[in-house]
Amino acid sequence: MTVAPNSIQTPPSQPEHGNSLLTLVKWLSALHGIQALPQLTLLGAGSGQSEVLRWAEEHAIKKVSLVEASQKQFKLLSATWQAAQPQWQLHNMVLDAGFNKTDAFYIASNIAESGLMAPETLTYLWPNITEKESQPCEPVTLAEWAKMHWQSSGQWLFIDYFCDASLLTAHADVFQAVDVLGVRISTQKGGPEAITAAKWESALKQAGFRVINRSFERHPGVERWLCIKQQDGASSANAAELVQTKEELKQVKEKLENTHTWFMNRKQQALEYEKQVALLESTLKATQEELAHTRQQAQQMPLLKEFLDQLAQQVTDGFAVQSEQRRLATNALGKHITQMLQPTKVQPQKEEKDNL
Numbered sequence: 001m002t003v004a005p006n007s008i009q010t011p012p013s014q015p016e017h018g019n020s021l022l023t024l025v026k027w028l029s030a031l032h033g034i035q036a037l038p039q040l041t042l043l044g045a046g047s048g049q050s051e052v053l054r055w056a057e058e059h060a061i062k063k064v065s066l067v068e069a070s071q072k073q074f075k076l077l078s079a080t081w082q083a084a085q086p087q088w089q090l091h092n093m094v095l096d097a098g099f100n101k102t103d104a105f106y107i108a109s110n111i112a113e114s115g116l117m118a119p120e121t122l123t124y125l126w127p128n129i130t131e132k133e134s135q136p137c138e139p140v141t142l143a144e145w146a147k148m149h150w151q152s153s154g155q156w157l158f159i160d161y162f163c164d165a166s167l168l169t170a171h172a173d174v175f176q177a178v179d180v181l182g183v184r185i186s187t188q189k190g191g192p193e194a195i196t197a198a199k200w201e202s203a204l205k206q207a208g209f210r211v212i213n214r215s216f217e218r219h220p221g222v223e224r225w226l227c228i229k230q231q232d233g234a235s236s237a238n239a240a241e242l243v244q245t246k247e248e249l250k251q252v253k254e255k256l257e258n259t260h261t262w263f264m265n266r267k268q269q270a271l272e273y274e275k276q277v278a279l280l281e282s283t284l285k286a287t288q289e290e291l292a293h294t295r296q297q298a299q300q301m302p303l304l305k306e307f308l309d310q311l312a313q314q315v316t317d318g319f320a321v322q323s324e325q326r327r328l329a330t331n332a333l334g335k336h337i338t339q340m341l342q343p344t345k346v347q348p349q350k351e352e353k354d355n356l
Helices: 022-035 051-058 072-082 140-150 172-176 196-206 236-354
Strands: 039-045 063-068 089-091 104-108 130-138 155-162 178-186 211-216 222-229
Touching: 022 051, 022 211, 022 222, 039 051, 051 063, 072 089, 140 172, 172 178, 178 196, 196 211, 196 222
Parallel strands: 039 063, 039 155, 063 089, 155 178
Antiparallel strands: 104 130, 178 222, 211 222
16 A cells, blocks of 8 residues: 555664665565566555556566555556556455454545554554545455466565464465565554564564565554565575675775765865965965065155155255246346347437537
8 A cells, every 4th residue: 555645754763674775676676686576466556656566667577466455546556557557467356464353444544554454453653543434345365366366486475554464374375475575564562463563573484584675654663574485595585685795885885986086086175275375375475575565665755755855845946046047137138128229219319419
């Protein structure tokens, strides 16, 4: 089923087992590369938004069976995948979840939790969850499903709703045909014991499964576990460990490359800073020299001012002397001209006297 939209994200606790280095999708790709995938079955497919289905589409997995009990969700599921993947098989039916006296299918206010568990049993996860309606049903058992739809072993089975851990022992023959198993469990205290991590850990170990990945839903108390069957002296587990080790090595190399790149960038920056410091020191030295020269000139300013004052006084005195000389010269010239003109005027009078 799809993740509840009204859940709250909080930092998850560190898984006690299973490795979180690889994402679920990376694990699926790794497992697909080391063992066959005859058929993939997703129970509780919801509206079809599971990342498992996106992975199956990207890897062109042809034999896929999707089961969803809610009619409303099944319509959305069909709209999403029927045309896009016509070879996939879609089924609108209720499958057994291992709980006793499950003769009703509950529609919850949180559509992701609709199923064979009464909504009030999940209030420890969702305080406001309520039952919208219940519908009578006759769940199909996993044994009946496997008989109708599985023709070989090595099945990949994903159960995307809460199940009783006793389902593994009740249908041990069915799970013998499963190599890759995905289950949804609760890690939060206060709920039904049958869906808790402790019960599932014990049941998985007894059934020969090993948890290799734990991923968290938006609610911190709900997890999805990816498990593999330990066959032939745990060969699949060893192969998975090899994939994990390779991924760790890849990430270490990436970190080293990133560290080297970071170091080289810092070194280059240091060289650039050294150049800038040298330039600034040169500029500072030139500025200091110019400032010293300016200060020296400033110290000479009083002497220069005194010299200019003296020069100005000399010029003024020189202009005064020149002015007096011009005045005297002008007066002298005037007297001279006057003297030259006077004899000329007296001569005619003398001649006039002589004529008489």
